[in-house]
Amino acid sequence: MKRSNLLKLVQAAMDEYDVYGPVQRRTTWVFDKIDDPNRIDMDYDNTMMSLKKFFIPSKEVMMRFNLREMSIDDSLPDVKAERPQLLVGVHACDIHALLFLDKVFGGKYVDPYYVARRENTTIIGLNCIDPCKYGFCKSVNTHMVNEGYDLYLTPIAGDKYYVHVGSPKGDRLLTIADKLLGEATDEGHKAFKTSMKHKHKSLPVGLHLDNINETFDMAWDDPIWVRLGEECMNCGSCALVCPTCYCYDVADELDLSLSGADRTRKWSTCLYHDFALVAGPHNFRGDPSARLKHRFYHKIRGALHDHGIIACTGCGRCIEHCPAGISVKDVAYELQKRWVGAPVVKGG
Ligand code: SF4
Numbered sequence: 363m364k365r366s367n368l369l370k371l372v373q374a375a376m377d378e379y380d381v382y383g384p385v386q387r388r389t390t391w392v393f394d395k396i397d398d399p400n401r402i403d404m405d406y407d408n409t410m411m412s413l414k415k416f417f418i419p420s421k422e423v424m425m426r427f428n429l430r431e432m433s434i435d436d437s438l439p440d441v442k443a444e445r446p447q448l449l450v451g452v453h454a455c456d457i458h459a460l461l462f463l464d465k466v467f468g469g470k471y472v473d474p475y476y477v478a479r480r481e482n483t484t485i486i487g488l489n490c491i492d493p494c495k496y497g498f499c500k501s502v503n504t505h506m507v508n509e510g511y512d513l514y515l516t517p518i519a520g521d522k523y524y525v526h527v528g529s530p531k532g533d534r535l536l537t538i539a540d541k542l543l544g545e546a547t548d549e550g551h552k553a554f555k556t557s558m559k560h561k562h563k564s565l566p567v568g569l570h571l572d573n574i575n576e577t578f579d580m581a582w583d584d585p586i587w588v589r590l591g592e593e594c595m596n597c598g599s600c601a602l603v604c605p606t607c608y609c610y611d612v613a614d615e616l617d618l619s620l621s622g623a624d625r626t627r628k629w630s631t632c633l634y635h636d637f638a639l640v641a642g643p644h645n646f647r648g649d650p651s652a653r654l655k656h657r658f659y660h661k662i663r664g665a666l667h668d669h670g671i672i673a674c675t676g677c678g679r680c681i682e683h684c685p686a687g688i689s690v691k692d693v694a695y696e697l698q699k700r701w702v703g704a705p706v707v708k709g710g
């Protein structure tokens with residue numbers, strides 16, 4: 363498919379979908395609503411906020427109390443009535459993040475809001491053939507995807523994309539694009555292989571997952587946690603930008619007139635001082651180093667235990683946006699070196 367035809371596909375899809383894609387905003391990119399396909403920047407590095415905002419809004423009303431009538435409206439937000447969403451240009455690491463969130467919100471305890479939004483969404487993935495500034499996807503095996511997309515585009519020579527269809531939704535989307543998609547030719551297959559060879563050569567490896575669980579089993583008392591606890595400002599930025607951090611808080615917010623209240627859920631993070639604060643008062647993680655350590659253990663050791671994969675896609679957002687310069691990749695690598703010997707990272 364020619365790159366210019368992708369924009370025509372997006373234009374046509376706007377009749378049916380709310381379309382979101384990467385758009386440059388000052389020094390970064392955001393997934394923004396698209397009213398003009400020319401705004402989409404398919405050469406973007408990374409977005410500041412991840413895609414989780416489309417499936418778990420940062421604030422959502424779950425229930426409303428009417429204190430005058432003493433009634434409760436606990437009907438769920440009507441997600442199904444929302445227009446279908448089309449997300450364009452989703453990198454492989456972010457597709458992996460959604461596959462992880464599926465395990466959390468669609469697993470043992472199903473979150474109907476999340477699941478309805480997932481079903482209502484079509485994804486056009488974008489294969490990164492060049493590295494982004496802070497990412498380390500190849501280190502955590504999220505640079506490739508086999509599922510989780512409806513269409514997947516690999517940039518190839520000649521200003522074109524090599525298109526993989528991943529689902530019936532993708533097939534359906536292509537009916538809009540009937541005349542926009544050319545037949546795959548021998549030349550196209552060759553160009554695809556050239557792009558992939560380039561990708562595998564260009565993506566760096568800064569960490570290996572070998573022995574990562576043993577590393578964390580042994581590193582519980584490592585002095586690194588005290589050091590990082592002193593450096594960390596507990597601002598929570600790392601968790602808010604993280605595509606797989608999903609913790610939230612539920613609170614009842616009274617109207618100023620005291621006539622009613624909303625029960626809302628809002629993004630939260632274990633980095634906040636009051637996250638583990640209970641009556642007493644007692645704080646299970648009152649110390650900053652305990653909170654930071656908890657985040658690392660939950661994402662790596664805990665997620666491996668619960669879901670068989672770590673909750674880090676190597677997107678690099680937390681590294682880019684941490685004001686204290688704390689890097690999950692460097693911390694994991696330092697601990698691996700110390701506790702299980704240095705894994706070989708050169709050349710992947
Ligand atoms: S972004 Fe950095 S300073 Fe802020 S909570 Fe996370 S690790 Fe701490």
Ligand code: SF4
Nearest residue numbers: 604674675677678680
């Ligand atoms: S921990 Fe950092 S690098 Fe890993 S997925 Fe979250 S934001 Fe991305």
